[in-house]
Amino acid sequence: MDFEAFFHEYKEKKNAYQMALSTMYYDQATIAPKNGIPYRNRMTAILSGEAFDQMADKESIQRIEELARQENVSAERKKELQLLLRELNELRVLPREVYVEYRRTIADSEAAWHEAKEQDDYQLFKPHLISVIEKQKEILSYVTDKKSDYDFMLDSYQINTDIAYYDRFFDAIRKKLLPFLQKLLKEGTPIDDSLLFTAFDIKEQEAFMQELMDYMKVNDRECYMTTTEHPFTDFFSAHEARITTHYHEHNVMSAIFSTIHEYGHAQYGLQVKEAYEGTSLFSGIGTAMHESQSRFMENHIGRNRAFWEVNYPKLQQHFPKQLQDVSLDDFMRMINVSRPSFIRTEADELTYPIHILIRYELEKEIFNGTADYDNLDTMWNDKYEEYLGIRPEHDRDGILQDMHWGGALLGYFPTYALGSAFAAQFYHQMEQDMDVEEALRSGAFEKISGWLKENIHQYGAFKDADELMMDVCGESFDPKYYIEYLKNKYAQLYQISAD
């Protein structure tokens, strides 16, 4: 078989397994009835093994490696092969049993995390967390060309990042942003947003959301939306993404911002060049870059005054009792309140990176071997007290709030803050390129989507984050845009100086 035919077949099969596993995962995250889950987990583990056999087939990998070494291939193909080999990096050195056992451990641990969170008891989750981390380290022990385990994990979520890279970034957060936050908490003029936490009928919230989706020109033939406990986005092809949200009667903005956030992810997937569908150029974008797009949409667009000039009157129509006497300016202040809180996903823009800083520091301890699993919940709470001045009383509001560690997603959290910082730098550039506010005000959302597609989305994973940033913004990534954006915004809101 010639290479093209072989490679096409290889990718199609890989994608077919991927589609099956993603669909099963999605099904379980949304609707699968509880008693069926143990059997499903067993079947999913078996299918992972089958997928492993297909992907890690030695002869196939050899052929891919051979081509990757050749000179006379297009830049896109070269990049595709590179990313594919990177993706197979661990698989090609792992024994099958180890991989299957790893997937099974994760499935059990995710179920245990759910249970422990429901019971609000970290100790129930602890043995599973330890197993997952041990399994992850075992997996990594097969990979020889790496700096350290954690360096490897960080790079696996966002290419060309490592501990040194994140240390620089989080140093800036710790030294330049944290003092500003602490000043704001002490000196800022308080904003009363308690109105947003009174009762807002969920059916009305849903009706408003539909209008919001229309405003953003979301196409329901390619983007499906439903509700889950924890909102997320899933990609299935260049023509299909799915987002979930969660309505809270006593927190009207929660569903709105999480929907806008998830749509930011979805749109990235839906605007990648169609020719990349089914290749590693479609899927290997990196979680920081992905998060940059969701945070961009959530914060720079979804918290934009011009966005609400159009949408706030609609929200008022749905909730006249609560909002008819609240001016747009007051509303804008309310939805931008900064307040230390326990839950990352509900955090405001300013405290958000501190939530991530805490997780980053703990992950470093986990990989250093200095984490004390018996008291990891206490370590967590101590850090919240130190940085944010609040101490979770419940594990479900502390270490059990996120599913990431239970799913072996170690090194993932830091990409959330990094993505937020990318977003700020992109937005700074977008404002130079076009009149963003005018587009939002006139309901020309396609101009926003168009700029993102043109500059970022279409490339998928073809350009690395550095290259993309350089091409779009004319300079490398610099956290100063993020920090200055936050300081200026919150200094104005809270009437303090930005220094």
Next chain:
Amino acid sequence: MDFEAFFHEYKEKKNAYQMALSTMYYDQATIAPKNGIPYRNRMTAILSGEAFDQMADKESIQRIEELARQENVSAERKKELQLLLRELNELRVLPREVYVEYRRTIADSEAAWHEAKEQDDYQLFKPHLISVIEKQKEILSYVTDKKSDYDFMLDSYQINTDIAYYDRFFDAIRKKLLPFLQKLLKEGTPIDDSLLFTAFDIKEQEAFMQELMDYMKVNDRECYMTTTEHPFTDFFSAHEARITTHYHEHNVMSAIFSTIHEYGHAQYGLQVKEAYEGTSLFSGIGTAMHESQSRFMENHIGRNRAFWEVNYPKLQQHFPKQLQDVSLDDFMRMINVSRPSFIRTEADELTYPIHILIRYELEKEIFNGTADYDNLDTMWNDKYEEYLGIRPEHDRDGILQDMHWGGALLGYFPTYALGSAFAAQFYHQMEQDMDVEEALRSGAFEKISGWLKENIHQYGAFKDADELMMDVCGESFDPKYYIEYLKNKYAQLYQISAD
């Protein structure tokens, strides 16, 4: 590897592929966004090919055949191997490409059927129908030990049935039931049920349904319910089934009866002996036997007066405006109206088998080669006119109403009528064994479920229909129970003689 280890692994893998394919199918039938479907269909076809490789592996089949020939195996194991080989019957003789192409043809044809139904145009569907039937015949040409294609298809849905078997059954319907129906239409005292087709708020319907599920003691940890255009049931394991329903504002009983019907299916799956999970004894039950359980639940339980003695007052509470002045007796008459209609799934008990008779006659023509595809819609309409005295004006109310043929489910329809007839015979026996009405009246639904589990469900596919019928009822299947039940019931309702 010893046989047990080999066989365990073989089945687990087979089940894992099955789980993946079923989940993808379910996803597509419920929520997958439209634009993603072509890519999904391609991936599903590839995965079917992978499943084929695993299932049809020559060496594996040889080992299974060897064991099936041995004497010293338990009856259960023997039956399991028999059913498995039966299931593999076509696969083991088919070239892989033919199988994959077959699956792809079906996927395309199902999509085309949806489109054609929406456009109300049989001609759009016709070329796909022809392709599907040609592909089906091509598949069957690989099977050598069969009487005729249609005999083989009928047997594949319900073991030990064939054209001769169904001819006998449908002769009884045509000769003994059809004249009675025609007499009823001429001489019966009309029943006015128009009230049931006035507006009934869908939210209230949903709330009532929840009470009905509670009454039937449905466990939502193992039975998930959602809505789709066409209600169906899917089984994933001994601990997981899913049913769908469809609410119509102007047909309040539709969702109620289809939910009860689908729950009849679901309960069968959930009450099979747990040890059969993952074996062919779990899945190879036969569609007529399965339908007997859904029709049993829908008609013999869900249209039982004692059932409504408890549930009708609840329905009245949800719809006081419509129902407060309607007595239970009047309600019972309304929900049992017999009236020739176009749509099989909405048909009453008495006309239902006539809908099936029409399809059976057309399927025979399809396999005889006497079907004229250009005018199959007309042939359909002619038969409705002949038997039921009504003529569909729209293809969507005629030949396009059911998805079965588009999905290559030829030979499936007859099992619906046969299942209804099985149900009547089972119910006749159940009434001898226990006080059904007392159980329904006292809310002891577990007694109903218990009798079904004890006598029927637990055995899964271990007993053939004949054996089961003999064990439960002490005699072979006899359509007289069905025909007499219908005649007596409707003679009383319509005040005519049952002769």
